Amino acid sequence: MNPASHLDSTDPLADFRNRFVHSSDEADLIYLDGNSLGKQPTAVRQVLTQVVDHEWGERLIRGWNEGWLDISGSVGDLIGELLGAQHGEVTLAENTSVCLYKTAVAVLRSHPQRPTVLTDSENFPSDIQILRSACGSAGSDHHVKVVDTSSASDPTSALLDALDDSTALVSLSHVSYKTGWRWNLKEINDAAAKVDAQVLWDFSHSVGAVPIDVQSDGVTLAVGCTYKYLNGGPGAPAFIYVRSDQDDLANPITGWFGTADPFSFDASSPPASGIERFLTGTPHVVSAALIRPGVEMLLEAGMERVYEKSVSLSQRFIELCDERLSSSGFEVRSPRDPQNRGSHVALFHPDAQAVGLALINEKSVIPDFRPPDLLRFGFAPLYTSFTDVDLTVSRIMEAVEDGGVDRWRNENPLVP
Ligand SMILES: Cc1ncc(COP(=O)(O)O)c(C=O)c1O
Structure with missing residues (x-):
């Protein structure tokens, strides 16, 4: 048995792979873009049938009293379990961008005398725009x-x-979308607390991939998306976490679902108490329901084990890249220390886009490309095997050696 097969045969999470949909037409496909869009859990189909055929098809408007009304909170609480949050501190809402906006404005309005929001150049560009x-x-x-x-x-x-006493808010992506750099939550939170600044985290690239404990890490505010390592599906709603003692923070986009009694139809209805005050309009019921299976699997697997495998997969990939690909112009651009890394690895190559297209179109490997010269390989521990890691490195080598890279040099797909 080769070393990767041995690791797979002793992997305690190996069976989770069978609980995701894999296309039978592409049996040898290696999907390494779960850091962008997670795979579909097989249980999603039952949930979809339940919500679409039964709840919407048969129960119709009665669905609101049969679970839809508090779906943002109930799925939010499930995500809260992954984060170590207390019941009622997490809700689903819109998308990460809007959640980030709402939370950032709430902080800035509560600190009117402090003008600065601090972030870094490696943050997701759209987050900087939102800030x-x-x-x-x-x-x-x-x-x-x-x-x-x-x-x-x-x-x-x-x-x-x-960071200084003009800073109202520090806002960072816990794991950088590009390089996979991971901030130490506690270190940043503690430093900000010393100057009375708030910290708003974007957990999009970390939730479901690395352990987070909002209580021991001292996290007060966070948002994140559910379609990456939580496997919630394209366009699934995002989540907001606001620690329960942050009563002075008010949602800047008030609307009926964020009020104490939406169905009073009263334009003066006061805000709801707790995290519900951050809601605005009607929840995305169907997409919200589809988030459950992925989060439930992560809870069942346990984040400690998920993280342990994430580190082993990404470490193995880094070592193999160093060993086999560096002489062909590839360079690992993610932190070497797993403490400073999420679950994806960025690989530099001057022709990164052409390499990526050759992998996707000729080698049945799906990574993604981030301009100008990085490929990202995401290792979602629930469905990625050690054999996938080894085969990927071999297929990258083949794409370079058999002219695949040259064949894709002049292509420019709409989504890189
Ligand atoms: C770190 C980060 N934040 C925010 C977003 C954007 O989220 P949305 O488009 O759901 O608002 C993304 C999208 O990939 C992201 O990677």
Whole structure:
């Protein structure tokens, strides 16, 4: 038995792979883009039948009293279990962008005398745009300070050097979408607390991949998407976590679902108490229901085991890339220390896009490309095997050697 097969045969999470949909037409497909869109849990089909055929098809409007009304909170609580949050601190809402906006504006309005939002250059570009929008809605002096951490040897010091008592909010992606860099939650939260600044985390690339304990990590505010490692499906709603003691934070987009009694049809209805005040309009019932199976599997697997496998997979990939691909112009651009890394690995190559297209179109491997020169390989521990890791490195090598890269050099797909 080769070493990867041995690791697969002793992997305690190996059986979870069978609980995801795999296309029988593409039996040898290796999917390494679960950090962008997670695979579909097989249980989603039953949930879909239940929600669409039974609840909507047969129960119709009665569905609101049979689970739809509090679906944002009930699925939110399930995600809350993954985060170590208390009951009633997490809700689903819209998408990550809107959740980030709502939470950021809430903080800025509660700290009107502090004009600065601190973030870093490796944050998701759209998050930086959203933070600028939040500043625009909060007041004319508010602005975003973007610390350039792209080449910092110590990103944490670079960021914290810019933190001062003008900072209302620090907002960061826990794991960087590009390089996979992972901030130490507690270190940043503690430093911000010393100058009375709030921290708003984007957990999109970390939830379901690395362990998070909002209580021991000192997290007050977070948002995140559910379609990556939570496997909630394309366009699934995002989540907001607001610690229960943050009573002074108010949702800037008030609407009936965020009020104490939506069905009073009263335009003066006060905000709901707790996390529900961050809701605005009608929940996305069908997509919300589809989030459950993925989160339930992660809870069943246990985040400790999921993380342990994530580290083993990504570490193995890094070592094989160093060993077999560095002489062909590839370079690992993710942190080497797993403590500073999420569950994806970024690989530099001058022709990264062409390599990616050759892998997708000729080698049955799906990574993704981030301009100008990075490929990302996401290792979702519930459905990725050690054999997948080894085969991927071999197929990258083949794509270089058999001219595949040259064949795809001039292509430009709509979604990279
Ligand atoms: C870190 C991060 N934040 C936010 C988003 C955007 O989320 P949405 O489009 O759901 O608002 C993404 C999308 O990939 C992301 O990676």
